[in-house]
Every structure is written in C-alpha cells, then in structure tokens.
Amino acid sequence: MNRQQASRRRATAVFLGVCLFNFAGYGLIINCFGLFLSPVSVAQNISITEISLTHTVRTLCGMAGTVLAGRLMPRYDLRKYLALVCLGLAGAAVLTARSTVFWHFMLSAALLGFAAGLGIYTLVPLVISEWFTAPGGYIGLATACGGLGGIVFSPVLARVIQCRGWQAGYLLIAAVALLVMLPAGVFLIRFRPGELGLEPCTGKKTVRAGRRESVPLPMDAGVTPDQAAHMPVFYLIIGMFIAVSLVSGAYTHVPAMLRAKGYGEMAVGGLNACYQMGAALTQFLLGALSVRWGIRRTMELFLTIIGVGAVGLLLTGSGSVILTGVFALMLGGGRALGVVEGPILVREAFGHRCYNTIFSNLYTAYLTACALTTTIYGLIYDSTGSYTVVFLFILVCIVLAALTVFGSLFCIRRSVWRAAAAAQRHT
Secondary structure, eight states: OOHHHHHHHHHHHHHHHHHHHHHHIIIIIITTGGGGHHHHHHHHTOOHHHHHHHHHHHHHHHHHHHHHHHHHTTTSOHHHHHHHHHHHHHHHHHHHHTOOSHHHHHHHHHHHHHHHHHHTTTHHHHHHHHHBSSOHHHHHHHHHHHHHHHHHHHHHHHHHHHHHOHHHHHHHHHHHIIIIIHHHHHHTOOSOGGGGTOOOBOOOOOOOTTOGGGSOOOTTOBOOHHHHHTSHHHHHHHHHHHHHHHHHGGGGTHHHHHHHTTOOHHHHHHHHHHHHHHHHHHHHHHHHHHHHTOHHHHHHHHHHHHHHHHHHHHHOOTTOHHHHHHHHHHHTTHHHIIIIIHHHHHHHHHBSTTHHHHHHHHHHHHHHHHHHHHHHHHHHHHHHSSSHHHHHHHHHHHHHHHHHHHHHHHHHHTOHHHHHHHHHHTO
C-alpha cells in the first residue's frame, strides 16, 4: 500500500469517526434541547424564558469552549482531548438530571455548554479540513450526520421524557456520550494526517471554470488572523453568521411552536424529527452542491426554500399535519447555513494557513447570536403569547443572510491573496 492509499484509508476512518461523534453529539445534545423546554418548565414551575436563559448560558459557555478548541486541538493528543470532553458532557448531563432549583440548571448548563464548545461545535470543520484538501462535501456530509442524529433521537427522547420524565432524558445524554461518542473519539479520530506520517487527501476537481472562489488552493496558502481582521469580507462573514444564527436559533423553540399550534407530545416529536430531517438533508446538499454549482447558486436555492418553510409554518394550523411536516422540513434547512456554509466561506475567504484560529474566532459570532436568540424568542412568546413575531423576524434574517453571503462572495472573487496563491500554484 503506497502513502496516498494509506492516507485515503485513514482519512475514511477519521471521517467515519467524526460522523459518528457528530451524529450523537450534535444530534442529541445540541439539536434536541428544545424537547426539554416545556417538560422542565412545567415540572419545575419555571417559565419558558428562564429555561431559554439556561440555553443562552450554555451556548455562551460553548462560545468560550469554541475559542479554546481552535487553539487546543492542534496542540494535544486528540484522543485524550475528546475523552475528557465526553466525560465532561456525561458529568454535566447527570448534574442537570439532579437539578432542583434554577441556579442548578444554570450551573449545569454552563458546564455542558463549555464541554460542547470544546468538542462538538467545531470538530467537523477543524478536523475534516485537515484531512481533505477540498473539504466542502465532506463537511456537509459529516454535519448532516448531526441532523440525522436529531431525526433518530428526537422521537426516542420525546418517548423517554413522556414515560420516564425529563431527568431520564438527561441520563440518556450521559449514556450516549460515554457509549457512543467516547469510543469514536478515542479509536477513530485523529487531528491531522501528519501525526501518522500521512498526507491530506485530494478530491476530484468538479468546479466549473470561472468559479474562482471554489478552486482548491495549497494547504499552506492563506492570510494571518491579523490580516483577516483588516479585510471587509471578515465583517461580512460575521454578519452572515449572526443572520443565519437567528434563523437557526429557532430550533430550540420548534417543539414549543408546534405545541402552540395544538399538537400533542408524540406529534411534536414526529414533527420535530421532520425539522431535523430538513437540517440533515440541507447539510448534505449544501456541501455537495456548493462544490458543483458554486456557493451563490446553492445559497439562492436554499434561502428560498427556508423562507417558504417559515411562511408555511406561520400560516398552517393543527389541522394540516402533513403540510406542517413539509414546512418544518423546509425550515430545518436553516440549521445548515452556519455549520456548513460558514466553514466553506471562511476557508474560501482566508485559506487554510490559519484556518483553525480564524474560523474559531468567527464562529463565536454565530454561537453568541444563537445564545441570545433562544432567550429573545422566549421573551417574545411570553410577552405576546404567540410565535408570529418570531416567524416575521426569521424572514428578515433570511434576507440579511442573502445580502451578507453575496457580499462576501463579491469580495472573495476580488481577493488579492487568492489570485497570488492561484498564480503560484500554476507556476
């Protein structure tokens, strides 16, 4: 077996490990949080706004973990690193299950969020980008596993909560962290091929002529974090992350939105699975189509689909369960914009040279806005008794996302460093 074959085989194992880790981590721990909102609120006599605030704390602490992840993952043995992350996730979930007063929930949410930031939020874009020179499709597929995990775990978790209580739901999270995520992190995932004497895998060139922003460039090409901070595209991407996070942040309230329409607990679990299915499908298709069609055409298509889903959910009632499922699936695509298109845009705009640091810094804007979104939507619902204003706000954010993405692509096409790197590649 030559070096390139060994690299591809090992890259496949790492990719499968990342997919499994994301399937359990993102699918259950991140995507299914909304299922706890109403049960915990009713059982503990805590308002939806207060429960939403625990998610805000959780995501803000996840932001801190994300900043550290971009700096710690490249420096330490990833097996030990992920083992500690999984133990932290399990411990925080058990603490949440044993919480009895509001400050207990806040503390356990902070611990759970910090552990998630260290190991879940950025594992896919950071590791996949090290193993593949053209990582867009692989990032999309690995991220889609998080949506697939949401599809699988959403009805399971809803059933567990209904039959055994919300505490059993958090114990399920602890079990999955130890029995699924821990083995994947220890036995399959490595940070970069150089640690094993291998090299990144090169993909097929499927980009059409003229789409300069998608032409693969050398792994050592790119700008420094200081240089990136002086580029207009840096702030456009921050704006994009904030806009799409306000669309994505609705995921924590989707179960409550469905209950507000009059659906029962099991119907909510099934319809929430439709939302997660939309996230999974969009995550896969965004990565694949961005390589084949280009980022602009792909985003035009999916922003339109997500907008139609938001309008549809706003207008449908509990008597249209099939339509509600279809529109929930379409709105679920909003979960993909930041976690798939964000890494692709960052890599296109700034290269791979300092990608880990630049992406981690930019992704904090996404997580911060997500954290605030959950509480803001909770406040809107508690003050108005309806999610109508939330849906209208989501539509405005979709328009803002389109403007910032297209502005970013305009800057990328005129990027000086990309032109220089492309010229060097052909000499």
